[in-house]
Amino acid sequence: MPLQRIKEIPVEEYSTPSPISVKPDTMVGEILDIMRTEGIRHVPVIDGNQPVGIISDGDLKLAATFKEAGRLRAGDIMTGEVYIVDPNVSLDEVVFKMSEKKLGSAIVLDPENDYMGIFTVTDALNALIEVLRGFDNN
Template sequence: MEAVVAQVGSVMVPHPYTIGGDQPISVAAERMRAHGIRHLPVLAGGRLVGLISDRDVRLVESVADAERVRVEDAMSPEPYCARPETSLREVVARMHEHKLGSVLITDEHDRLLGIFTSTDALRLLVERL
């Protein structure tokens, strides 16, 4: 297999679906189901404040009323973020090392630009095999 040297910004999904931290978990669950996704960046005032995953949503749904629990109460407040110019190799290595399902791609002002998920990494692998 030939070596791939790419920046994560060249393979990220731009403009991912997002959610506000004040929304109920039920809205996050519906948004994920409607779009077939497993990760939602959480924004407050247009700024990235966290990440909620389908695993977070399922956990809340198993123990609480998903209408009453807010996204901000179940999200990961410090998700792994990378700049678009970060090497794909570095990003994938970090995802593997820390068992991360996604990486949020941000600019120098920490504004959300895109997302790169384990599914995206697998898609790239399939394309190259």
């Protein structure tokens, strides 16, 4: 993939479609099990097909330090401010914003504003790998 093509690629092309998500009342222990089983580091918190937060592996590590950790739910530990993008926004725009704001993920919403996927730093690295391999093929 030529480097200039990144400006033309919609973020949807590298997003994880309809990934695992949890509800605000999901217990932290269940979230930990899901993340371990699925091998993921971010899980969106969805309420009625709308994103209301995101939980990272760092959020879970912090929650584990609380005395009441066994009784905590997703809504208690999630980061409520999420970066939401349209599936057609360019990959470079999303990556630059994530870097600038030090974000680990972006939630992708469809044209009806329903949850459709997640774009993570790992997805950005996969795009970078394709760019670098494209240089090797030239």
